[in-house]
Amino acid sequence: MTRDTDPPQADAVACTGLAYAFGAANAVDGLDLTVRQGEVFGLLGPNGAGKTTAIRCVTTLLPVPAGMVRVFGHDTAGDRMAVRRLLGYVPQQLSADAGLTGRENVALFARVFDVPRRERAERVAQALRAVGLADAADRLAATYSGGMVRRLELAQALVSAPRLLILDEPTIGLDPIARTGVWEHIGAVRAATGMTVLVTTHYMDEADQYCDRVALMHRGRIRALGTPDELREGLGARRRAAGTATDTLPTLEDVFRDVAGSGLDDEAGDFRDVRSTRRTARRVG
Numbered sequence: 398m399t400r401d402t403d404p405p406q407a408d409a410v411a412c413t414g415l416a417y418a419f420g421a422a423n424a425v426d427g428l429d430l431t432v433r434q435g436e437v438f439g440l441l442g443p444n445g446a447g448k449t450t451a452i453r454c455v456t457t458l459l460p461v462p463a464g465m466v467r468v469f470g471h472d473t474a475g476d477r478m479a480v481r482r483l484l485g486y487v488p489q490q491l492s493a494d495a496g497l498t499g500r501e502n503v504a505l506f507a508r509v510f511d512v513p514r515r516e517r518a519e520r521v522a523q524a525l526r527a528v529g530l531a532d533a534a535d536r537l538a539a540t541y542s543g544g545m546v547r548r549l550e551l552a553q554a555l556v557s558a559p560r561l562l563i564l565d566e567p568t569i570g571l572d573p574i575a576r577t578g579v580w581e582h583i584g585a586v587r588a589a590t591g592m593t594v595l596v597t598t599h600y601m602d603e604a605d606q607y608c609d610r611v612a613l614m615h616r617g618r619i620r621a622l623g624t625p626d627e628l629r630e631g632l633g634a635r636r637r638a639a640g641t642a643t644d645t646l647p648t649l650e651d652v653f654r655d656v657a658g659s660g661l662d663d664e665a666g667d668f669r670d671v672r673s674t675r676r677t678a679r680r681v682g
């Protein structure tokens with residue numbers, strides 16, 4: 398599904414030399430990244446790797462001080478509104494209002510995203526159905542479980558029929574069944590619409606199972622990129638060459654550790670990262 402205004406064959410996301418610093422700290426440090434149309438792309442990396450900062454540049458919520466970001470060929474710097482119309486974003490932070498019903502929460506997003514008034518009621522109902530919340534639509538969000546809240550936030554992002562859905566740790570703090578539920582609903586919408594998905598996650602099993610390609614980000618840059626199989630086989634080959642191969646094929650977590658090294662345990666992340674992760678986990682848990 399392309400639109401007339403899109404440059405032909407444009408990638409869903411193309412970042413070239415993207416850099417973003419908070420004061421003297423380079424959160425994103427020369428990021429080159431391409432997300433192809435229609436794929437589910439996983440951005441992985443330890444706390445503080447720069448994933449959220451990069452994603453916020455793609456969504457236009459942060460400016461792009463250095464480098465370039467294009468979404469379906471539209472430059473985020475020059476064509477901000479065109480980019481915003483193309484994407485749906487589920488941030489780490491809570492975006493649903495506990496004092497509104499599920500339907501009211503989604504309707505609010507429909508208004509903000511300029512869904513035509515005549516279509517709004519049906520589009521809201523459609524988004525709620527797509528995430529399995531039709532029966533709970535008229536209950537206050539305060540009564541929802543953590544998994545239902547996350548699916549409600551997904552419906553909020555889907556109501557504008559985005560061509561690119563960006564999810565920042567969509568399943569953090571959820572139990573395994575709720576996690577599967579979130580991914581199944583994403584998969585069903587994707588199968589119906591061909592939507593592209595860019596997701597960050599710390600769950601390697603999810604990346605392995607649901608992502609077409611993954612990129613491992615560390616200290617502001619991409620350190621490894623490929624399908625989960627390619628990454629595993631690549632590490633296996635390096636281990637064979639070094640004479641350290643074992644009988645079992647490496648896991649994606651092994652690849653992650655190989656790329657991030659000791660930075661995984663003690664160098665990356667800070668108080669802000671921990672606080673943000675815990676806050677998210679608490680409210681959805």
Ligand SMILES: Nc1ncnc2c1ncn2[C@@H]1O[C@H](COP(=O)(O)OP(=O)(O)OP(=O)(O)O)[C@@H](O)[C@H]1O
Binds near residue numbers: 444445446447448674
């Ligand atoms: N508002 C901010 N002010 C100052 N520093 C920030 C801010 N936001 C992020 N940072 C710093 O930028 C770096 C990248 O953070 P970012 O949140 O992008 O990483 P992340 O990979 O998304 O981490 P996590 O997995 O914990 O969400 C970190 O060192 C972080 O401390």
